[in-house]
Amino acid sequence: MSTIVVLFTRDLRLHDHPALHAAVTGAERVVPLFVLDPAVLGACARNRIAYLVEALAELRAGLRGRGGDLVVREGDTVAETTRIAAETGAAAVHVSGEVGASAAARELDLARALGGPGVRLRVFPGVTVVPPGALTPSGGDHYRVFTPYLRAWESAAWRAALPAPDRVAIPSTVAVGRLPGPSLAGTGTGTLSPDRTRGGEDSARDRVRAWTASALAGYEGVRDDLSGDRTSRLSGHLRFGCVSPLELALVARNLPGGTAFLRRLAWRDFHHQAAHARRWADDAGHRPRDTDRRTDEDGFAAWCSGRTGAPVVDAGMRQLLREGFMHNRARMITANYLTRLLSVPWRRGADHFHSLLVDGDLANNHGNWRWIAGTGDDTRSNRRFNLLRQARRFDPDGSYVRRYVPELRGISGPEVHTPPLPAPGGYPPPLLPEP
Numbered sequence: 001m002s003t004i005v006v007l008f009t010r011d012l013r014l015h016d017h018p019a020l021h022a023a024v025t026g027a028e029r030v031v032p033l034f035v036l037d038p039a040v041l042g043a044c045a046r047n048r049i050a051y052l053v054e055a056l057a058e059l060r061a062g063l064r065g066r067g068g069d070l071v072v073r074e075g076d077t078v079a080e081t082t083r084i085a086a087e088t089g090a091a092a093v094h095v096s097g098e099v100g101a102s103a104a105a106r107e108l109d110l111a112r113a114l115g116g117p118g119v120r121l122r123v124f125p126g127v128t129v130v131p132p133g134a135l136t137p138s139g140g141d142h143y144r145v146f147t148p149y150l151r152a153w154e155s156a157a158w159r160a161a162l163p164a165p166d167r168v169a170i171p172s173t174v175a176v177g178r179l180p181g182p183s184l185a186g187t188g189t190g191t192l193s194p195d196r197t198r199g200g201e202d203s204a205r206d207r208v209r210a211w212t213a214s215a216l217a218g219y220e221g222v223r224d225d226l227s228g229d230r231t232s233r234l235s236g237h238l239r240f241g242c243v244s245p246l247e248l249a250l251v252a253r254n255l256p257g258g259t260a261f262l263r264r265l266a267w268r269d270f271h272h273q274a275a276h277a278r279r280w281a282d283d284a285g286h287r288p289r290d291t292d293r294r295t296d297e298d299g300f301a302a303w304c305s306g307r308t309g310a311p312v313v314d315a316g317m318r319q320l321l322r323e324g325f326m327h328n329r330a331r332m333i334t335a336n337y338l339t340r341l342l343s344v345p346w347r348r349g350a351d352h353f354h355s356l357l358v359d360g361d362l363a364n365n366h367g368n369w370r371w372i373a374g375t376g377d378d379t380r381s382n383r384r385f386n387l388l389r390q391a392r393r394f395d396p397d398g399s400y401v402r403r404y405v406p407e408l409r410g411i412s413g414p415e416v417h418t419p420p421l422p423a424p425g426g427y428p429p430p431l432l433p434e435p
């Protein structure tokens with residue numbers, strides 16, 4: 001009787017899951033597996049672990065509703081997957097292809113470990129709309145500049161989205177193991193944000209339905225409006241694969257306003273293909289031109305805690321602490337402030353973001369930080385924002401600042417961007433003079 005193991009990683013869904021779909025259609029028995037790997041979890045933000053715990057519970061419920069289950073193991077991913085494959089007599093292990101150095105190394109180790117006993121490792125798409133590496137410019141292994149990538153991405157043939165399986169039959173002999181509880185989040189880095197996004201495929205699909213119906217059409221006009229908060233907020237769900245990026249892109253493509261939104265998904269794919277080609281590791285940028293800078297540790301600490309005295313920067317940094325999320329425009333402003341005005345190396349900022357963001361992932365986080373700092377492929381050195389102009393343009397009545405900086409709530413209108421000195425409620429004076 002044929003059996004295939006499906007190793008879930010950052011693809012925690014049942015809909016449009018090529019690795020699962022191929023297993024269900026190609027074998028009589030399927031072992032959906034998730035491995036809680038201490039080496040991975042130890043470096044993961046508490047906010048992401050909390051999301052993961054919720055997403056795994058929904059995944060198990062979804063599989064049980066189809067007659068299957070989620071098998072959970074704790075330990076080294078390669079060792080546990082190889083053991084389950086041997087235990088169940090599996091002919092193959094299916095996995096969704098990931099990007100980055102550690103994912104590539106794990107794939108290689110897994111292929112080697114399974115190869116001995118003759119188990120085949122098959123790698124499937126699913127983490128991006130267009131698989132990393134599928135589009136290459138002439139004479140190069142990946143696109144270094146976004147606009148030509150976007151053109152290629154838009155005209156590429158996308159695969160069709162796949163349905164969720166009706167039935168999943170798992171071998172009766174396999175012990176399913178216990179799901180982790182919320183306390184697992186205690187093992188991660190950073191702090192747990194009280195207003196973080198709830199994890200899981202059901203929440204993700206609900207959000208897709210509600211947002212595309214109500215806000216997609218007007219997206220382009222409001223995506224930079226800080227206080228309006230009208231972007232999709234799907235990034236965490238995309239990070240964990242609770243929604244398929246391809247399925248989302250196919251939905252958006254057929255709706256009014258979809259083009260501007262598709263461009264954002266193309267940015268996501270763009271950073272993934274760069275991370276894939278360059279095998280981005282957890283260490284430095286490939287043009288680490290800012291690493292010799294000395295960090296002003298007090299300034300860095302003030303930035304992290306949202307106490308720089310620059311209201312729009314502090315609002316962004318406090319949103320991050322409270323929600324494990326920050327509006328894209330605020331990410332650009334805060335990253336610009338850190339690298340261009342405080343002259344702190346981008347990796348310090350990227351690491352702080354990564355310790356809190358629910359959507360934190362290497363490709364998007366490092367890709368965007370490198371872009372801001374001018375240390376990546378795209379090395380423009382003049383991306384220096386005028387802080388006050390940014391604040392007045394993207395938070396014209398100051399509501400974003402008042403939402404996240406309670407000390408300044410008594411100041412109405414755009415004057416909140418230039419509080420009097422001394423400022424109310426113990427709000428700090430500006431760390432840096434106005435530009």
Ligand SMILES: Cc1cc2nc3c(=O)[nH]c(=O)nc-3n(C[C@H](O)[C@H](O)[C@H](O)COP(=O)(O)OP(=O)(O)OC[C@H]3O[C@@H](n4cnc5c(N)ncnc54)[C@H](O)[C@@H]3O)c2cc1C
Binds near residue numbers: 231233239357
């Ligand atoms: C310094 C910095 C760090 C960032 N770190 C991350 C990160 O770790 N993880 C992450 O997912 N995004 C990151 N971004 C990109 C972007 O800020 C978030 O994806 C976006 O704010 C998420 O909100 P949303 O889902 O409402 O986005 P929407 O505007 O609704 O966009 C839809 C989706 O498109 C993708 N997307 C949008 N903008 C970008 C972009 N610039 N780069 C890559 N993908 C994009 C995201 O998956 C997002 O969910 C970073 C941006 C900056 C400037």
